[in-house]
Amino acid sequence: MEISDTVSNLYFVLEYTGVLLAATVGGTVAKRMNFDIVGFAFIAYISSLAGGLIRDAILNDGPAAALTNPGYLITATLGAAIAYTVTLRGKLWENFRFYADIITIGVWAVAGTLKGLVAELSWVPCLLLAVITATGGTMMRDIALRRVPSLFTAQKMTVFPAIISSVIMLVMNHFDLVREGMLAAAIAAPIFAIAVYYGGDRFSFLQTKHIERPLEQKIGDALGTHTDEAEPRDNGEDVTRALENSSDEELLRALRILLQNEVRERTESIT
Structure with missing residues (x-):
């Protein structure tokens, strides 16, 4: 699959948006846990870059994008700086974390799917790359903090939106609507996540039951x-x-x- 300059630029805008938001959320988590500067930077970087690093390692197509393009590290550093200087607490923090997380799911699912399409993979590997890209950073952050990864306890807020986003991207690409598919897929994931969050309890198959809480x-x-x-x-x-x-x-x-x-x-x- 060959991508145009317009699609390439849109791809980087979406992925940088995800890196910025994830680094800010990760940095704020580290700040709230009173980590020192090393721990603060580590959590911010791993939250924002780990998903892409895992994806690129699986593809085995040269050095990871985060290592060859300084824009990723600069954007992650900017997000960490925002978290370090801006104090988010209470309802403000909860709203920011929630909406930042669901936005990153959509943009990174698009990034993972597009990477798979460029590598000329079939639909199933593209879906897998979308989920890995969308959830890898959060999963690695939870592991580093010795938590049960939210990937295992909040699938309907993470994995399902990523899959839906990837499917939309794949279908639109099938009709040569790559740019439109990227935008539609990036928007669909947060909409689905919000719908599950506010209305999931009305449907038995969307309810989260029997999860051991901390x-x-x-x-x-x-x-x-x-x-x-x-x-x-x-x-x-x-x-x-x-x-x-x-x-x-x-x-x-x-x-x-x-x-x-x-x-x-x-x-x-x-x-």
Whole structure:
């Protein structure tokens, strides 16, 4: 497959957008966990570049794009600098993380699919490259932070939108509408993710059930402290402060709620 200059330019715009947003999210996660400058830079870079590095390594088509094109490292550094200088907390952080994540899924799914098409691969490998590119950075970040990768617990918010985006791209390419397909696919993924987020519970096949939640999230629920399901450990400090400031009576009540919720969840998982 040969791509025109217009498609090539659009490709880089989309991929740089993903790199910038992912680096900012990763840097903010590191900042909230009080990492030093080395840890901060590592998390920001791995969040923004790991997916593309894994994809390019699989394709085995020379050095990875992130190593040959300085624009990727410059963009990732800019995103890390934004995270370092701008403090995002509370609702502002939750909204930014959510929308930044779902936007990157779409743009990177397009990038992965286009890479597969350029390598003249069939549809199935193109879908695989789309998923790897879209989720690789987040997965490697979670592994580095010793978390269960969200890839395994939030598939409907990550993998499914990437697949849908890739399918749209492949279908449009089949009709020689590459540029239009790139734009449509990049927009479709976040729309689907938002639809699942706000309306998925209405459909049984879209519901997420029986997922073991982190302990700090369970304790936070029992104490009435808000915890972010997508980034549960980022709120560990909030739960710790709530425990320190709670009276003995409040702790006993929270313990009762925690045990009740645990029994209920395990009972539901059996049935």
